Amino acid sequence: MALAWQIAFLVIGSNPTRFRALMIPAMHEQFGDVATLAVLYEQGRIAPVDELAAVPDGMLGVLFVLAFAQTRAIRGSR
Numbered sequence: 001m002a003l004a005w006q007i008a009f010l011v012i013g014s015n016p017t018r019f020r021a022l023m024i025p026a027m028h029e030q031f032g033d034v035a036t037l038a039v040l041y042e043q044g045r046i047a048p049v050d051e052l053a054a055v056p057d058g059m060l061g062v063l064f065v066l067a068f069a070q071t072r073a074i075r076g077s078r
Helices: 002-014 020-042 054-077
Strands: none
Touching: 002 020, 020 054
């Protein structure tokens, strides 16, 4: 599943305006990973170092939000 999402991220990156709708499930996937790791950490089921895996996912999620907003601006100017 992770490999399938990596391919989807490449597809989105190839033409963000065309694949703008795919950014919504991509954000869900990124923020879902962050939430899962946060819950596991709060329950004491993973070590603090393992929670650091959430940092890149969180950053990518924020970048997807920004790209989603930016492609709206581009689409609206046409």
